[in-house]
Amino acid sequence: MVTRRDYVAALLALVPEALVVTGLGSPTWDVFAAGDRPENFYLWGAMGGAVPLSLGLALAQPDRSVVTVTGDGEQLMGLGALATVGAQQPPNLTIVVLDNGLYGETGRQRSHTALGTDLVTVAGGCGIAETLRDPGPEALGERIRARRATTFALVRVHTDEPPRALPPRDGVANKNAFRAALGLPTF
Numbered sequence: 198m199v200t201r202r203d204y205v206a207a208l209l210a211l212v213p214e215a216l217v218v219t220g221l222g223s224p225t226w227d228v229f230a231a232g233d234r235p236e237n238f239y240l241w242g243a244m245g246g247a248v249p250l251s252l253g254l255a256l257a258q259p260d261r262s263v264v265t266v267t268g269d270g271e272q273l274m275g276l277g278a279l280a281t282v283g284a285q286q287p288p289n290l291t292i293v294v295l296d297n298g299l300y301g302e303t304g305r306q307r308s309h310t311a312l313g314t315d316l317v318t319v320a321g322g323c324g325i326a327e328t329l330r331d332p333g334p335e336a337l338g339e340r341i342r343a344r345r346a347t348t349f350a351l352v353r354v355h356t357d358e359p360p361r362a363l364p365p366r367d368g369v370a371n372k373n374a375f376r377a378a379l380g381l382p383t384f
C-alpha cells in the first residue's frame with residue numbers, strides 16, 4: 198500500500214500534459230493538492246461520473262492523454278461505465294482507482310473491495326486492454342505518455358485522511374478554464 202496523496206503527486210508530475218478528471222471527494226483533493234492547473238477537471242457531487250466523462254473526453258481528444266483519478270467507492274457506483282470503456286478502447290484513456298477499501302464520502306464504511314470485489318478482474322472482464330494492480334507511478338506514467346492502450350490501474354492506498362485541499366467550487370470557472378486549456382471557446 199502507498200500513501201494516496203504522495204502517489205497522486207508523483208504520478209501527475211510525470212504527465213504534466215495529461216488532461217485529468219477527478220472523482221468525487223479524496224481524489225479531487227489529492228489532484229488539487231498536487232497542483233491546480235487548467236487541465237484538471239474537478240467533479241463535485243457526480244458520483245460515478247468520472248469515468249464516463251473521461252471516456253467522452255478521450256474520444257473527443259484522441260491526441261491527448263486523459264487520466265481519470267477516482268476512488269473505489271465511486272468506481273463501484275459506476276461499474277457499467279467500464280463495459281462501455283471496454284467496448285470503445287480509446288488508447289489515450291487511463292483510469293486510476295485509488296482503493297482504500299472504504300466509502301470515504303458516506304462515513305468510511307467498508308467498501309465492496311474490502312469485502313472481496315476485485316476491480317482489476319472486473320475491468321479485464323469488461324474488455325479493458327491493460328489492467329494493472331499497484332503499478333509504481335513511473336511505470337504508470339510511461340503508459341500514460343505512450344497512449345498505446347486503454348489502461349485500468351488499481352492502486353491500493355492507506356486509509357489515512359490528509360488535510361482536505363479543496364479546489365474552488367465554482368463549476369462555471371472550472372469548466373471555462375478546462376475549455377480554454379483545450380483551445381475551445383468559453384461561455
